[in-house]
Amino acid sequence: MTHPDDLSLSDRTSDTLTAAHLYYMQDLTMDAIARELHTSRSSVSRLLSQARASGLVDIQIRSPLDATSRVEKLILDRFQVTAHVVPVPDHASDVDRLERVALSVARILGEFVDSNMIMGIAWGSTMNAVSRHVTPKRTHNAQIVQLNGAGNTRSTGLDYANEILQRFSTAFGARLEQFPVPTFFDDPATRTAYWRERGLRRLLEMQRNMDVALFSVGSPFSNVPSHVYVGGYLDDDELDALSDAGVVGDVATVFYRADGSTDGIPLNERGTGPELSVLRRTPRRICVVSGRSKVDSLRGALAAGLITDLFIDESTARALCEGP
Amino acid sequence: MTHPDDLSLSDRTSDTLTAAHLYYMQDLTMDAIARELHTSRSSVSRLLSQARASGLVDIQIRSPLDATSRVEKLILDRFQVTAHVVPVPDHASDVDRLERVALSVARILGEFVDSNMIMGIAWGSTMNAVSRHVTPKRTHNAQIVQLNGAGNTRSTGLDYANEILQRFSTAFGARLEQFPVPTFFDDPATRTAYWRERGLRRLLEMQRNMDVALFSVGSPFSNVPSHVYVGGYLDDDELDALSDAGVVGDVATVFYRADGSTDGIPLNERGTGPELSVLRRTPRRICVVSGRSKVDSLRGALAAGLITDLFIDESTARALCEGP
DNA sequence: AAGCGGTTTGAACATATGTGCAAGGAGTCA
DNA sequence: TGACTCCTTGCACATATGTTCAAACCGCTT
Numbered sequence: 001m002t003h004p005d006d007l008s009l010s011d012r013t014s015d016t017l018t019a020a021h022l023y024y025m026q027d028l029t030m031d032a033i034a035r036e037l038h039t040s041r042s043s044v045s046r047l048l049s050q051a052r053a054s055g056l057v058d059i060q061i062r063s064p065l066d067a068t069s070r071v072e073k074l075i076l077d078r079f080q081v082t083a084h085v086v087p088v089p090d091h092a093s094d095v096d097r098l099e100r101v102a103l104s105v106a107r108i109l110g111e112f113v114d115s116n117m118i119m120g121i122a123w124g125s126t127m128n129a130v131s132r133h134v135t136p137k138r139t140h141n142a143q144i145v146q147l148n149g150a151g152n153t154r155s156t157g158l159d160y161a162n163e164i165l166q167r168f169s170t171a172f173g174a175r176l177e178q179f180p181v182p183t184f185f186d187d188p189a190t191r192t193a194y195w196r197e198r199g200l201r202r203l204l205e206m207q208r209n210m211d212v213a214l215f216s217v218g219s220p221f222s223n224v225p226s227h228v229y230v231g232g233y234l235d236d237d238e239l240d241a242l243s244d245a246g247v248v249g250d251v252a253t254v255f256y257r258a259d260g261s262t263d264g265i266p267l268n269e270r271g272t273g274p275e276l277s278v279l280r281r282t283p284r285r286i287c288v289v290s291g292r293s294k295v296d297s298l299r300g301a302l303a304a305g306l307i308t309d310l311f312i313d314e315s316t317a318r319a320l321c322e323g324p
Numbered sequence: 325m326t327h328p329d330d331l332s333l334s335d336r337t338s339d340t341l342t343a344a345h346l347y348y349m350q351d352l353t354m355d356a357i358a359r360e361l362h363t364s365r366s367s368v369s370r371l372l373s374q375a376r377a378s379g380l381v382d383i384q385i386r387s388p389l390d391a392t393s394r395v396e397k398l399i400l401d402r403f404q405v406t407a408h409v410v411p412v413p414d415h416a417s418d419v420d421r422l423e424r425v426a427l428s429v430a431r432i433l434g435e436f437v438d439s440n441m442i443m444g445i446a447w448g449s450t451m452n453a454v455s456r457h458v459t460p461k462r463t464h465n466a467q468i469v470q471l472n473g474a475g476n477t478r479s480t481g482l483d484y485a486n487e488i489l490q491r492f493s494t495a496f497g498a499r500l501e502q503f504p505v506p507t508f509f510d511d512p513a514t515r516t517a518y519w520r521e522r523g524l525r526r527l528l529e530m531q532r533n534m535d536v537a538l539f540s541v542g543s544p545f546s547n548v549p550s551h552v553y554v555g556g557y558l559d560d561d562e563l564d565a566l567s568d569a570g571v572v573g574d575v576a577t578v579f580y581r582a583d584g585s586t587d588g589i590p591l592n593e594r595g596t597g598p599e600l601s602v603l604r605r606t607p608r609r610i611c612v613v614s615g616r617s618k619v620d621s622l623r624g625a626l627a628a629g630l631i632t633d634l635f636i637d638e639s640t641a642r643a644l645c646e647g648p
Numbered sequence: 649a650a651g652c653g654g655t656t657t658g659a660a661c662a663t664a665t666g667t668g669c670a671a672g673g674a675g676t677c678a
Numbered sequence: 679t680g681a682c683t684c685c686t687t688g689c690a691c692a693t694a695t696g697t698t699c700a701a702a703c704c705g706c707t708t
Contacts, residue, residue, distance in 0.1 A: 013391055018411045024383045025428040026410075029664065036413050040688045045665060051385075058384045059348050061375075064462055067337055086350075087342045089360050104349040138388055353694065364658045369696060 020051040055136040088313040101290040102129035110137035117211040122252040123161035126216035131167035142174035147252040149181035149272035188269040218250040222293035249297025260304030344375040379460040412637040425614040426453035434461035441535040446576040447485040450540035455491035466498035471576040473505035473596035512593040542574040546617035573621025584628030
């Protein structure tokens with residue numbers, strides 16, 4: 001009595017789709033769906049998981065505009081930045097905090113991504129966490145470009161950064177433009193020379209044309225320093241130099257002071273991150289921050305005008321507002 | 325140790341929002357959410373239900389374009405209409421069928437509605453079912469206009485139609501323009517006269533400027549006749565006249581033949597539904613159909629070019645395609 | 649303050665959903 | 679063909695979620 005397949009297609013994807021319809025649009029129980037699909041309840045449960053994980057089912061939360069939290073309004077007023085405050089209980093550990101903010105961002109990121117876009121992405125603990133959860137969204141002709149080099153003296157960084165970017169790339173079906181250089185050159189001249197290479201010029205050109213940039217802020221002199229400060233990318237002398245120059249943080253390994261200035265910070269001459277002016281011309285600049293220890297660095301980034309959209313955990317957001 | 329409310333707003337709506345975030349964006353269990361919100365698990369369950377019912381949480385299913393079902397493609401090819409086939413098992417009753425299609429439409433309707441729109445809506449069993457499930461979406465300055473009068477000789481129809489339209493109106497926060505006339509006038513001249521009234525002209529003008537029309541098709545001579553054919557709106561003579569004229573169905577009580585023509589059908593001179601030309605100039609014309617008995621009527625509506633988007637249950641869709 | 653509808657709450661129960669695991673099936677290779 | 683791996687399936691159990699119901703609460707009135 002079942003129907004020929006010429007009219008009802010019956011492969012895996014289509015079952016997933018049907019299950020999603022029945023579950024989310026018609027409120028059937030998994031049990032009922034199992035019967036309609038001639039399979040077991042467990043399988044339906046798995047189909048639905050897959051439907052969610054693969055972005056086939058898209059769950060959004062639309063806060064009525066009049067219900068944006070007070071903190072979000074405050075941040076908009078003071079910094080002209082759209083804040084997305086992620087609720088995290090105050091007693092949560094920094095690891096929890098990061099994980100939960102990352103998960104939220106991963107779920108919503110699709111909103112910012114579309115076909116034909118160029119997306120610049122940095123790397124680090126935060127981007128890593130986001131990448132591990134990002135929900136796929138099918139796009140055409142999208143392009144991801146790595147914002148800064150990832151090699152270090154122990155040369156383990158390449159894989160790390162690459163895995164991260166790769167995850168985004170497959171999630172969005174975007175081409176990936178890697179940046180196969182060390183994070184910092186030893187000699188500024190090498191960088192100058194290298195930047196003249198055709199391949200590199202193409203990449204830098206791409207960065208100048210980004211539609212979206214995704215990054216976190218690094219915070220060097222806190223009790224929880226960021227990946228780049230402990231991963232063997234910088235030696236003690238270099239750290240001292242940063243400290244002397246009054247650096248409070250970095251975005252994609254470009255360092256800045258509390259007031260957002262970058263002039264006369266020697267390490268920037270050798271770094272591979274995008275000039276802040278390049279970042280600033282990007283229409284959408286999404287920054288993900290979690291943990292109070294990043295507040296000072298975040299302030300610097302805000303002062304530098306690097307951010308248009310800020311994802312931040314609740315208590316860090318509060319700390320940001322309560323500050324001087 | 326809790327925080328003052330000056331930064332974390334704490335009323336009901338905000339709890340709902342937070343719960344939704346924690347559940348849908350951060351994958352916490354309701355139990356964990358209950359702890360963060362200092363309430364019981366049951367309450368969280370209720371908060372989340374409300375979040376879904378109130379459209380705060382928006383669940384969409386995005387079929388990859390290459391996975392549209394064969395039937396949907398077929399319908400697009402043959403009728404130039406975007407079909408949304410609702411999976412319903414073949415053995416389902418007509419009531420089930422209707423209910424499930426209606427639920428699906430109700431969930432997705434928000435997609436078609438936006439601020440500043442004028443929405444024309446018909447009434448009948450199908451619209452009733454949809455209205456009872458429609459998920460709210462906040463809009464500004466939207467306007468709903470009733471497509472056809474609802475009074476009948478027993479004069480019970482007014483309330484019926486009104487309830488339906490009212491539900492849509494509150495769900496979208498739209499102003500409601502009712503159509504306080506009988507479904508059919510006894511004398512065409514009365515209609516002509518009435519249509520010249522200022523209030524009516526405003527309403528008819530609104531219909532001419534609709535952005536979206538939402539309706540089903542009526543099917544008079546099937547074993548499951550539509551509301552208007554059994555609700556006391558038409559007497560036997562009138563039904564005979566329709567039959568004689570070769571009528572196969574109606575949209576908003578405007579009758580048509582199998583080829584989509586309407587000329588020389590006397591009842592149309594006295595009816596209050598919009599001329600089909602008015603319907604046809606509406607950019608988006610959403611038709612909801614369930615049950616095989618509506619196939620012939622649906623064919624007529626398609627022939628008349630009344631539909632741009634068709635929501636239809638699976639086996640009716642198949643019947644539509646298999647036809648002559 | 650006591651009394652009264654109407655609403656909200658959480659504990660207890662009833663269902664529904666997620667997952668480890670062993671069995672079965674499909675593909676590959678010798 | 680048989681031995682092997684890898685993947686999928688459904689059962690049984692562990693969790694998570696939905697719902698009922700009596701108690702607590704709230705806003706009014708007397």
